[in-house]
Amino acid sequence: MSWRRLQAVMVKELRQMRRDRITLAMIVAIPVMQLLLFGYAINTNLRDLTAGVADQANTAGSRALVMDIVATTVVTPTLAAETPQQLMEAMRRGEISIGIVIPPDFERRRVEGRERVQILVDGSDNAVQSAAAQLAQMPLDAGIRTTGPAAERAISVVAFYNPERRSAVNIVPGLIGVILTMTMVLFTGVAIVRERERGNMELLIATPVSSAELMIGKVLPYVAIGLIQTSVVLALGLWLFEVPLNGSVLHVYIAAMLLIVANLTLGLLISTRAQSQFQAMQMTFFIFLPSILLSGFMFPFAGMPRVVQWLAEVLPLTHFLRLIRGVMLRGASLWELWVDVLALVAFTAVMMTLAISRFRKRLD
Structure with missing residues:
Protein backbone atom coordinates (compact mmCIF):
# COMPACT_ATOMS: atom_id res chain seq x y z
CA MET A 1 0.00 0.00 0.00
CA SER A 2 1.51 3.29 -1.15
CA TRP A 3 0.20 6.47 0.45
CA ARG A 4 1.36 8.57 -2.51
CA ARG A 5 -0.59 6.47 -5.02
CA LEU A 6 -3.63 6.45 -2.73
CA GLN A 7 -3.39 10.21 -2.34
CA ALA A 8 -3.12 10.66 -6.12
CA VAL A 9 -6.32 8.68 -6.68
CA MET A 10 -8.12 10.68 -3.99
CA VAL A 11 -7.02 14.00 -5.50
CA LYS A 12 -8.07 12.84 -8.95
CA GLU A 13 -11.52 11.87 -7.66
CA LEU A 14 -11.98 15.20 -5.86
CA ARG A 15 -10.95 17.16 -8.94
CA GLN A 16 -13.32 15.17 -11.11
CA MET A 17 -16.10 15.76 -8.60
CA ARG A 18 -15.31 19.47 -8.58
CA ARG A 19 -15.77 19.62 -12.34
CA ASP A 20 -19.12 17.81 -12.02
CA ARG A 21 -21.29 20.75 -10.98
CA ILE A 22 -24.51 18.70 -10.88
CA THR A 23 -23.03 16.22 -8.42
CA LEU A 24 -21.73 19.05 -6.24
CA ALA A 25 -25.17 20.63 -6.23
CA MET A 26 -26.82 17.31 -5.29
CA ILE A 27 -24.48 16.90 -2.31
CA VAL A 28 -26.05 19.98 -0.74
CA ALA A 29 -29.48 20.06 -2.38
CA ILE A 30 -30.69 16.55 -1.45
CA PRO A 31 -30.23 16.82 2.35
CA VAL A 32 -31.56 20.38 2.35
CA MET A 33 -34.62 19.33 0.35
CA GLN A 34 -35.32 16.38 2.65
CA LEU A 35 -35.00 18.54 5.74
CA LEU A 36 -37.37 21.18 4.34
CA LEU A 37 -39.90 18.62 3.13
CA PHE A 38 -40.07 16.59 6.34
CA GLY A 39 -39.71 19.55 8.69
CA TYR A 40 -41.89 22.13 6.99
CA ALA A 41 -44.03 20.74 4.21
CA ILE A 42 -45.28 17.44 5.66
CA ASN A 43 -47.97 17.71 8.31
CA THR A 44 -50.27 14.86 9.31
CA ASN A 45 -52.67 17.20 11.15
CA LEU A 46 -55.23 18.11 8.53
CA ARG A 47 -56.63 21.60 8.36
CA ASP A 48 -58.82 23.52 5.92
CA TYR A 161 -65.91 4.74 -1.22
CA ASN A 162 -63.84 3.00 1.49
CA PRO A 163 -65.96 2.55 4.61
CA GLU A 164 -63.74 -0.30 5.86
CA ARG A 165 -60.72 2.04 5.78
CA ARG A 166 -58.56 -0.56 4.04
CA SER A 167 -55.13 0.85 3.25
CA ALA A 168 -54.85 -1.09 -0.01
CA VAL A 169 -57.85 0.74 -1.45
CA ASN A 170 -56.07 4.03 -0.93
CA ILE A 171 -52.53 2.92 -1.78
CA VAL A 172 -52.86 0.66 -4.84
CA PRO A 173 -54.30 3.28 -7.23
CA GLY A 174 -51.58 5.68 -6.15
CA LEU A 175 -48.91 3.04 -6.68
CA ILE A 176 -49.69 3.09 -10.39
CA GLY A 177 -48.62 6.72 -10.48
CA VAL A 178 -45.56 6.21 -8.27
CA ILE A 179 -44.26 3.34 -10.38
CA LEU A 180 -44.87 5.19 -13.64
CA THR A 181 -43.16 8.30 -12.30
CA MET A 182 -40.07 6.40 -11.17
CA THR A 183 -39.63 4.27 -14.28
CA MET A 184 -40.72 6.61 -17.07
CA VAL A 185 -38.60 9.57 -15.96
CA LEU A 186 -35.59 7.31 -15.44
CA PHE A 187 -35.94 5.51 -18.78
CA THR A 188 -36.01 8.65 -20.88
CA GLY A 189 -33.72 10.55 -18.52
CA VAL A 190 -30.81 8.42 -19.71
CA ALA A 191 -32.00 8.11 -23.32
CA ILE A 192 -30.08 10.96 -24.97
CA VAL A 193 -27.11 10.57 -22.61
CA ARG A 194 -26.83 6.90 -23.55
CA GLU A 195 -26.67 7.85 -27.23
CA ARG A 196 -23.67 10.09 -26.50
CA GLU A 197 -21.86 7.57 -24.30
CA ARG A 198 -22.28 4.73 -26.80
CA GLY A 199 -21.19 6.86 -29.73
CA ASN A 200 -24.54 6.72 -31.50
CA MET A 201 -24.89 10.49 -31.59
CA GLU A 202 -22.50 10.64 -34.57
CA LEU A 203 -24.88 8.43 -36.52
CA LEU A 204 -27.88 10.57 -35.57
CA ILE A 205 -26.07 13.72 -36.64
CA ALA A 206 -25.51 12.24 -40.10
CA THR A 207 -29.22 11.42 -40.54
CA PRO A 208 -31.99 13.83 -41.60
CA VAL A 209 -33.90 13.11 -38.39
CA SER A 210 -35.04 16.38 -36.80
CA SER A 211 -34.93 17.15 -33.09
CA ALA A 212 -38.70 16.83 -32.78
CA GLU A 213 -38.72 13.48 -34.60
CA LEU A 214 -35.93 12.16 -32.39
CA MET A 215 -37.66 13.26 -29.18
CA ILE A 216 -41.06 11.86 -30.14
CA GLY A 217 -39.46 8.65 -31.40
CA LYS A 218 -37.74 8.25 -28.05
CA VAL A 219 -41.03 8.69 -26.17
CA LEU A 220 -43.46 6.45 -28.07
CA PRO A 221 -41.91 3.02 -27.30
CA TYR A 222 -41.99 3.73 -23.59
CA VAL A 223 -45.69 4.58 -23.72
CA ALA A 224 -46.42 0.91 -24.42
CA ILE A 225 -44.12 -0.13 -21.56
CA GLY A 226 -45.93 2.21 -19.22
CA LEU A 227 -49.33 0.82 -20.20
CA ILE A 228 -48.05 -2.70 -19.55
CA GLN A 229 -46.92 -1.63 -16.08
CA THR A 230 -50.33 -0.06 -15.49
CA SER A 231 -52.06 -3.31 -16.47
CA VAL A 232 -49.86 -5.37 -14.14
CA VAL A 233 -50.47 -3.15 -11.09
CA LEU A 234 -54.16 -2.81 -11.87
CA ALA A 235 -54.68 -6.56 -12.31
CA LEU A 236 -52.79 -7.44 -9.13
CA GLY A 237 -54.64 -4.76 -7.20
CA LEU A 238 -58.02 -6.08 -8.31
CA TRP A 239 -57.08 -9.71 -7.79
CA LEU A 240 -54.95 -9.75 -4.64
CA PHE A 241 -56.26 -6.72 -2.72
CA GLU A 242 -59.81 -6.50 -4.10
CA VAL A 243 -59.46 -2.82 -4.89
CA PRO A 244 -62.75 -1.62 -6.42
CA LEU A 245 -62.97 -0.25 -9.94
CA ASN A 246 -66.08 1.89 -9.84
CA GLY A 247 -65.30 3.94 -12.94
CA SER A 248 -64.48 3.25 -16.56
CA VAL A 249 -61.47 1.08 -17.38
CA LEU A 250 -60.92 3.20 -20.48
CA HIS A 251 -60.68 6.34 -18.35
CA VAL A 252 -58.14 4.61 -16.09
CA TYR A 253 -55.90 3.93 -19.08
CA ILE A 254 -56.37 7.42 -20.49
CA ALA A 255 -55.33 8.90 -17.14
CA ALA A 256 -52.33 6.56 -17.03
CA MET A 257 -51.32 7.55 -20.57
CA LEU A 258 -51.48 11.23 -19.65
CA LEU A 259 -49.10 10.63 -16.75
CA ILE A 260 -46.83 8.41 -18.85
CA VAL A 261 -46.38 11.03 -21.56
CA ALA A 262 -45.90 13.79 -18.99
CA ASN A 263 -43.16 11.85 -17.21
CA LEU A 264 -41.49 10.84 -20.47
CA THR A 265 -41.23 14.45 -21.62
CA LEU A 266 -39.82 15.41 -18.21
CA GLY A 267 -37.23 12.65 -18.58
CA LEU A 268 -36.28 13.93 -22.02
CA LEU A 269 -35.71 17.40 -20.61
CA ILE A 270 -33.44 15.89 -17.96
CA SER A 271 -31.51 13.97 -20.62
CA THR A 272 -30.77 17.18 -22.52
CA ARG A 273 -29.17 18.67 -19.40
CA ALA A 274 -27.29 15.68 -17.97
CA GLN A 275 -23.78 14.90 -19.18
CA SER A 276 -23.76 11.27 -18.04
CA GLN A 277 -26.18 8.52 -17.09
CA PHE A 278 -25.17 8.93 -13.46
CA GLN A 279 -26.14 12.60 -13.56
CA ALA A 280 -29.44 11.69 -15.18
CA MET A 281 -30.16 9.23 -12.36
CA GLN A 282 -29.30 11.88 -9.76
CA MET A 283 -31.65 14.41 -11.33
CA THR A 284 -34.37 11.79 -11.59
CA PHE A 285 -34.09 11.09 -7.87
CA PHE A 286 -34.24 14.82 -7.21
CA ILE A 287 -37.60 14.94 -9.03
CA PHE A 288 -38.96 11.66 -7.66
CA LEU A 289 -38.48 12.48 -3.97
CA PRO A 290 -40.74 15.58 -3.84
CA SER A 291 -43.21 13.88 -6.16
CA ILE A 292 -43.84 10.99 -3.79
CA LEU A 293 -43.84 13.20 -0.68
CA LEU A 294 -45.87 16.19 -1.87
CA SER A 295 -48.40 14.63 -4.24
CA GLY A 296 -50.65 13.26 -1.49
CA PHE A 297 -49.58 9.65 -1.91
CA MET A 298 -47.82 9.23 1.45
CA PHE A 299 -48.92 12.29 3.38
CA PRO A 300 -52.21 14.24 3.25
CA PHE A 301 -52.18 17.02 0.70
CA ALA A 302 -54.51 19.20 2.77
CA GLY A 303 -52.05 19.21 5.69
CA MET A 304 -49.31 20.97 3.71
CA PRO A 305 -48.72 24.73 3.84
CA ARG A 306 -50.32 26.72 1.05
CA VAL A 307 -47.00 27.55 -0.61
CA VAL A 308 -46.04 23.88 -0.70
CA GLN A 309 -49.43 23.01 -2.19
CA TRP A 310 -48.76 25.47 -5.02
CA LEU A 311 -45.42 23.73 -5.64
CA ALA A 312 -47.12 20.32 -5.60
CA GLU A 313 -49.55 21.48 -8.27
CA VAL A 314 -46.62 21.55 -10.71
CA LEU A 315 -45.93 17.84 -10.21
CA PRO A 316 -47.72 15.45 -12.61
CA LEU A 317 -48.22 12.82 -9.89
CA THR A 318 -50.40 15.20 -7.88
CA HIS A 319 -52.93 15.49 -10.68
CA PHE A 320 -52.78 11.81 -11.56
CA LEU A 321 -53.61 10.78 -8.00
CA ARG A 322 -56.74 12.90 -8.15
CA LEU A 323 -57.68 11.37 -11.48
CA ILE A 324 -57.03 7.73 -10.62
CA ARG A 325 -58.70 7.86 -7.22
CA GLY A 326 -61.61 9.77 -8.67
CA VAL A 327 -62.15 7.24 -11.45
CA MET A 328 -61.37 4.00 -9.61
CA LEU A 329 -62.82 4.74 -6.18
CA ARG A 330 -65.46 7.43 -6.64
CA GLY A 331 -66.64 6.39 -10.09
CA ALA A 332 -66.08 9.83 -11.61
CA SER A 333 -65.35 10.42 -15.28
CA LEU A 334 -62.39 12.27 -16.72
CA TRP A 335 -64.74 14.95 -18.02
CA GLU A 336 -65.75 15.75 -14.45
CA LEU A 337 -62.06 15.96 -13.48
CA TRP A 338 -61.13 18.08 -16.50
CA VAL A 339 -58.96 20.51 -14.50
CA ASP A 340 -56.39 17.82 -13.68
CA VAL A 341 -56.57 16.44 -17.23
CA LEU A 342 -55.81 19.90 -18.60
CA ALA A 343 -52.93 20.31 -16.11
CA LEU A 344 -51.24 17.11 -17.35
CA VAL A 345 -51.71 18.09 -21.00
CA ALA A 346 -50.22 21.54 -20.35
CA PHE A 347 -47.28 20.05 -18.44
CA THR A 348 -46.56 17.67 -21.32
CA ALA A 349 -46.66 20.44 -23.89
CA VAL A 350 -44.29 22.67 -21.90
CA MET A 351 -41.79 19.89 -21.16
CA MET A 352 -41.71 18.64 -24.74
CA THR A 353 -41.22 22.17 -26.07
CA LEU A 354 -38.34 22.79 -23.67
CA ALA A 355 -36.74 19.42 -24.47
CA ILE A 356 -36.89 20.00 -28.23
CA SER A 357 -35.56 23.54 -27.93
CA ARG A 358 -32.63 22.44 -25.73
CA PHE A 359 -31.58 19.46 -27.84
CA ARG A 360 -28.99 20.00 -30.52
CA LYS A 361 -27.66 17.29 -32.84
CA ARG A 362 -24.02 17.88 -32.08
CA LEU A 363 -21.26 16.31 -30.01
CA ASP A 364 -20.20 19.29 -27.88
Missing part, protein backbone atom coordinates in the same frame (compact mmCIF):
# COMPACT_ATOMS: atom_id res chain seq x y z
CA LEU A 49 -60.42 20.49 4.28
CA THR A 50 -62.81 21.59 1.55
CA ALA A 51 -66.35 21.08 2.81
CA GLY A 52 -69.89 21.51 1.58
CA VAL A 53 -72.79 22.42 3.86
CA ALA A 54 -76.43 21.46 3.39
CA ASP A 55 -78.25 23.36 6.14
CA GLN A 56 -81.81 22.21 5.60
CA ALA A 57 -82.96 23.65 8.94
CA ASN A 58 -81.61 27.19 8.39
CA THR A 59 -82.20 28.24 11.97
CA ALA A 60 -80.09 30.31 14.33
CA GLY A 61 -79.01 27.13 16.10
CA SER A 62 -78.01 25.34 12.91
CA ARG A 63 -76.04 28.34 11.66
CA ALA A 64 -74.26 28.57 15.01
CA LEU A 65 -73.46 24.88 14.75
CA VAL A 66 -71.84 25.38 11.35
CA MET A 67 -69.82 28.28 12.71
CA ASP A 68 -68.61 26.07 15.58
CA ILE A 69 -67.52 23.38 13.16
CA VAL A 70 -65.69 25.92 10.99
CA ALA A 71 -64.02 27.36 14.11
CA THR A 72 -62.18 24.07 14.58
CA THR A 73 -60.21 24.97 11.39
CA VAL A 74 -60.51 21.35 10.28
CA VAL A 75 -62.87 22.29 7.45
CA THR A 76 -63.33 25.29 5.21
CA PRO A 77 -66.79 25.67 3.61
CA THR A 78 -66.49 26.04 -0.14
CA LEU A 79 -69.94 24.89 -1.25
CA ALA A 80 -73.49 25.64 -0.10
CA ALA A 81 -75.92 22.90 -1.08
CA GLU A 82 -79.61 22.33 -0.58
CA THR A 83 -79.66 18.54 -0.38
CA PRO A 84 -77.28 15.75 0.64
CA GLN A 85 -77.43 14.47 -2.94
CA GLN A 86 -75.76 17.67 -4.16
CA LEU A 87 -72.99 17.14 -1.61
CA MET A 88 -72.50 13.59 -2.84
CA GLU A 89 -72.22 14.75 -6.45
CA ALA A 90 -69.65 17.37 -5.49
CA MET A 91 -67.70 14.79 -3.49
CA ARG A 92 -67.71 12.38 -6.41
CA ARG A 93 -66.23 15.10 -8.64
CA GLY A 94 -63.54 15.79 -6.04
CA GLU A 95 -64.74 19.33 -5.30
CA ILE A 96 -65.15 18.68 -1.56
CA SER A 97 -63.74 16.18 0.91
CA ILE A 98 -66.39 16.51 3.62
CA GLY A 99 -70.12 17.19 3.53
CA ILE A 100 -72.04 18.54 6.53
CA VAL A 101 -75.78 17.76 6.54
CA ILE A 102 -78.16 19.41 9.00
CA PRO A 103 -81.67 17.93 8.76
CA PRO A 104 -84.83 20.08 8.59
CA ASP A 105 -85.96 18.96 12.07
CA PHE A 106 -82.68 20.00 13.67
CA GLU A 107 -84.29 21.90 16.58
CA ARG A 108 -86.55 19.04 17.55
CA ARG A 109 -83.67 16.56 17.39
CA ARG A 110 -81.60 18.84 19.61
CA VAL A 111 -84.34 18.97 22.24
CA GLU A 112 -84.84 15.22 22.12
CA GLY A 113 -81.09 14.53 22.28
CA ARG A 114 -81.05 12.66 18.99
CA GLU A 115 -78.51 12.75 16.18
CA ARG A 116 -78.67 16.21 14.65
CA VAL A 117 -75.78 16.53 12.22
CA GLN A 118 -74.33 14.08 9.73
CA ILE A 119 -70.83 14.30 8.29
CA LEU A 120 -70.26 12.74 4.87
CA VAL A 121 -66.63 11.80 4.22
CA ASP A 122 -64.65 11.03 1.08
CA GLY A 123 -63.19 7.71 2.20
CA SER A 124 -60.86 7.44 -0.79
CA ASP A 125 -58.34 9.25 1.43
CA ASN A 126 -57.88 7.57 4.82
CA ALA A 127 -56.41 10.73 6.31
CA VAL A 128 -59.66 12.58 5.64
CA GLN A 129 -61.59 9.85 7.43
CA SER A 130 -59.36 10.21 10.47
CA ALA A 131 -59.85 13.98 10.50
CA ALA A 132 -63.63 13.55 10.27
CA ALA A 133 -63.59 11.08 13.16
CA GLN A 134 -61.73 13.63 15.28
CA LEU A 135 -64.17 16.33 14.25
CA ALA A 136 -67.09 14.20 15.43
CA GLN A 137 -65.52 13.92 18.87
CA MET A 138 -64.80 17.60 19.36
CA PRO A 139 -66.95 19.44 21.91
CA LEU A 140 -69.06 21.99 20.05
CA ASP A 141 -71.51 24.64 21.16
CA ALA A 142 -74.98 25.20 19.73
CA GLY A 143 -76.49 22.21 21.47
CA ILE A 144 -73.76 19.74 20.51
CA ARG A 145 -71.90 19.91 23.81
CA THR A 146 -73.64 17.18 25.77
CA THR A 147 -72.60 14.22 27.87
CA GLY A 148 -73.62 10.62 28.10
CA PRO A 149 -75.44 8.68 25.37
CA ALA A 150 -76.82 11.88 23.86
CA ALA A 151 -73.29 13.08 23.08
CA GLU A 152 -72.57 9.89 21.15
CA ARG A 153 -75.64 10.47 18.99
CA ALA A 154 -74.96 14.17 18.34
CA ILE A 155 -72.78 13.69 15.27
CA SER A 156 -72.63 10.70 12.96
CA VAL A 157 -69.89 10.12 10.38
CA VAL A 158 -70.68 8.28 7.15
CA ALA A 159 -67.68 7.28 5.02
CA PHE A 160 -68.10 6.59 1.31
